[in-house]
Amino acid sequence: MEDPTADNLRRRRAALAEIPARLDRLRMTPLQPVSVNTRMSPGIPSGYLSPAPSPEEQLIQQRGRKRIPANWSPDIDMKRNSTFHSAVRTPPREGTSRDSPPKLGVTLRSTPRKRLMLDNERVPLSPEKIDFSDLSTPQKFKIDNSPAKVTPPIKRCRLDKMLDPDYKGPIDTPLKGLSPTQLINMIKRITYKHPEIEDEIRQEMPQPDISPMEERLNYLKNNIFKSLPTSRLTSKTDSPAYSRVSTHLAAFKKCLIDQGKTLIESQHWESVLQYVFLAWSYVRATPIWDNQPHNACRKQCFKALFNFCATALKKGAFTQDVLIDIQDKLQSMESDSEDIRSSIKFVQGLLQTT
Incomplete structure (x- = not known):
């Protein structure tokens, strides 16, 4: 009987002998670049896979990528935006044109830009030229591109019409x-x-009544104090408080100057002095601000009242008793404005001459 071990060895040797033959089939050649042979594929054009660049593309490649300028210029941005908006336009609707009149009974939907462009070219028709009773003919509402005629001014009513x-x-x-x-x-x-x-x-003819003027000044002064902050934790004379009151201060100054000019034009010199003394007390009651430039409105009011007083003293004729009373009042006003000293000296000179 044959040994089984020897049989197994023969089988292994036969299997190992076949390995070199199989390995030859598994050998691989090194990679080489693939070349397209146009002769093998005559249907593909010669410049399909590697087309030659066009002259425009060569110029673009030589020019390089467009760069944003380092310095910003509003003219460049405005030109760029205008070019973009001019290029982007709403396409016109099929079957319609801008010059054709709209048909009655048909509502056309259009973009806001197109409506604005149409509205600029339309000439509004006056109600007198439109017959609303007959809407059957669209020619009545035809838009005319001719320039609009200048309408005659409205005739004003006569203000000097007499009483009935x-x-x-x-x-x-x-x-x-x-x-x-x-x-x-x-x-x-x-x-x-x-x-x-x-x-x-x-x-x-009586003397002018200055009580309405006083009421106006009192009303504007109350507006100033109503605008001040009411909290105890905040200051009422700092810059934030002034910013809240500045509008009312300007209105107070305007009213004070306008009323004084009205009395100066009327040449009621005694009433002018009464108004100066009255308005001076209202200006003195206005707030004094921490920042000195904010007190400019207060100083301007005192300056305007001083000019009114000086004009009245130079052009008016007053008795000695009235001049003495004026002198006493001017001396009490000297602490508010140094300009009053010249008026006091002028009054003293009038007292010596009378």
């Missing part, structure tokens, strides 16, 4: 509705027709 002659009520009732200019013109016409009445009017 049939009115039998008291004369003071219609006089309350007249403006100061109308009253002045009416009195001038009457005195021109009847010169003898002018002397009587001069004798009956």
Whole structure:
């Protein structure tokens, strides 16, 4: 009987002998670049895989990538934005044009930009030229691209229209509705027709009533104090508080100067001095701010009142008793403004001459 071990060895040797033959089949050649042979594929064009660059592409490659300028210029950005908006436009709707009139009964939807462009070219029709009773003909609403005609100015009503002659009520009732200019013109016409009445009017003319002026100043002064902060933890004279009150201070100064100019134009010199003394106390009651430049409005009010006082003293004629009273009041105002000293010296000179 044959040994099984020897049989196994023969089988192994036969299997190992076949290995070199199989290894030859598994050998690989080194990688080589793939070349496309156009002869093997005549259907592919010669420049398909590696096309030659066009002249435009060569210029772009030579130019390089576009860079943003280091210095910003608003003109460049404006030009770029205008170019972009001019290139991007809303395409027109098919079957319609800008010059064709809209059809009645049809609502066309368009973009806001297109509506704005159309509205700039339309000429509005006046209600008198449109017949709303007949809307069957679209030609009545045809848009005309001709420039719009200048409309004539509206005729104003005459302000000097006389009172109804049939009115039998008291004369003071219609006089309350007249403006100061109308009253002045009416009195001038009457005195021109009847010169003898002018002397009587001069004798009956009273001094101006400055109580409405005082009420106006008091109202504006209260607005100043109402605008101040109410908290105990915040200051009422610092810069934040001034920023809240600055508008009311400007209104107070404007009112004070306008009322003084009205009295100066009327040449009621005694009333001008009464207004100066009255308004001086209201200016003195305004807040004094921590920052000195914020007190400019206060100083300007004192300066305007001083000019009113100086003008009244130079052009007015006052008795000795009135001058003494004026001198006492001016001396109490000297601590607020140094300009008052010149007015005090002027009054003292008038007292010595009288």
